[in-house]
Amino acid sequence: MTETAPLAALTPADLATLAGIELGDARKLVSSYHRTGGLPRIAPAGVRRVALERARAVTHTPALTVESRAASALDPFVKYAFAAPDGARFEAVRIPLERAGRYSVCVSSQVGCALACTFCATGRMGLARNLEPWEIVEQIRAVRAELPAPGRVHGVVFQGMGEPLANLAAVVQAARVLSEPSALAIDGRAVTVCTSGLPTGIRALARELPAARLGWSVGSALEQTRASLMPIERAHPLREVLAAMGEHAALTRQSPMWAYTMLAGVNDGDDHALALARLAHAFADTYGRRPRVSLVAYNSIGPGDPYDRSSPERESRFRDVLSAEGVAAIRRYSGGSDVAAACGQLAAG
Numbered sequence: 001m002t003e004t005a006p007l008a009a010l011t012p013a014d015l016a017t018l019a020g021i022e023l024g025d026a027r028k029l030v031s032s033y034h035r036t037g038g039l040p041r042i043a044p045a046g047v048r049r050v051a052l053e054r055a056r057a058v059t060h061t062p063a064l065t066v067e068s069r070a071a072s073a074l075d076p077f078v079k080y081a082f083a084a085p086d087g088a089r090f091e092a093v094r095i096p097l098e099r100a101g102r103y104s105v106c107v108s109s110q111v112g113c114a115l116a117c118t119f120c121a122t123g124r125m126g127l128a129r130n131l132e133p134w135e136i137v138e139q140i141r142a143v144r145a146e147l148p149a150p151g152r153v154h155g156v157v158f159q160g161m162g163e164p165l166a167n168l169a170a171v172v173q174a175a176r177v178l179s180e181p182s183a184l185a186i187d188g189r190a191v192t193v194c195t196s197g198l199p200t201g202i203r204a205l206a207r208e209l210p211a212a213r214l215g216w217s218v219g220s221a222l223e224q225t226r227a228s229l230m231p232i233e234r235a236h237p238l239r240e241v242l243a244a245m246g247e248h249a250a251l252t253r254q255s256p257m258w259a260y261t262m263l264a265g266v267n268d269g270d271d272h273a274l275a276l277a278r279l280a281h282a283f284a285d286t287y288g289r290r291p292r293v294s295l296v297a298y299n300s301i302g303p304g305d306p307y308d309r310s311s312p313e314r315e316s317r318f319r320d321v322l323s324a325e326g327v328a329a330i331r332r333y334s335g336g337s338d339v340a341a342a343c344g345q346l347a348a349g
């Protein structure tokens with residue numbers, strides 16, 4: 001039996017090549033799939049019957065099951081738990097954007113994660129497997145299908161379960177489909193890929209998806225503290241990550257976003273703020289782009305939680321120290337903490 005490809009993972013150009021059909025036909029069939037979740041029974045207007053038959057012969061349409069939806073009572077976030085046909089479970093979060101009717105979807109790229117950051121619930125699970133491109137695309141389709149009218153998915157952020165740069169080929173293919181006008185039509189510049197800091201992946205991302213934005217989880221600007229929070233620091237120390245981010249910035253002409261999860265008594269002291277400011281200046285001086293720094297409040301990751309959230313006073317003092325050093329930082333609102341949908345909390349059981 002010849003292997004067929006999941007249609008959700010194909011751009012029109014991929015489908016045209018695979019099925020040996022014209023690009024115009026492929027576009028209409030891909031568009032039909034993204035509207036309905038399947039291929040039409042009879043060829044729609046303007047599509048040759050033979051093109052539909054060929055497309056059907058080389059593709060299949062696997063589906064994710066939505067196992068649960070948890071809507072936050074605190075804010076309009078919704079956490080989705082999905083099951084793949086093999087039983088693998090993972091999560092995505094619908095995030096309302098400031099402009100009414102616009103949403104972003106925070107998607108998973110792996111089932112679990114091998115990188116074991118100590119402040120992250122997913123990091124406690126270990127890695128079960130990579131997600132396939134279609135499994136990434138389908139998370140967004142499933143969230144989109146339930147948006148209140150006239151809502152639309154404006155952006156996608158790879159910050160759910162998993163390290164996206166450890167599954168780069170699937171992330172790149174999914175992002176290509178997402179930004180296809182006949183598929184999900186999400187602007188490539190509204191796709192953000194967040195990493196714990198894998199230098200080879202950062203460089204490859206710049207080449208493969210130059211429009212996508214790069215986010216980096218800092219952990220700490222002090223190497224020792226970073227190593228205690230993020231084991232990856234031992235394999236790829238700060239200076240290596242910065243060099244890769246610098247190359248990314250030069251190639252894409254974009255500033256990276258630095259996300260700093262604040263942990264009480266661990267990385268929220270004045271010395272940490274000064275180190276972060278120095279690192280941001282060093283990056284800007286060396287690579288000509290100022291990183292956009294955002295401070296993320298810590299959310300509990302469950303039993304045996306080793307950390308506490310920084311107090312509002314500490315957080316504000318941290319920002320003041322940054323600001324006195326000439327570094328503006330925004331506070332990223334991470335919602336849905338009552339349904340464990342907030343940053344660092346995703347861990348499908």
Ligand code: SF4
Nearest residue numbers: 113116117120123162
């Ligand atoms: S923060 Fe990201 S890279 Fe670190 S363990 Fe969690 S999912 Fe993996």
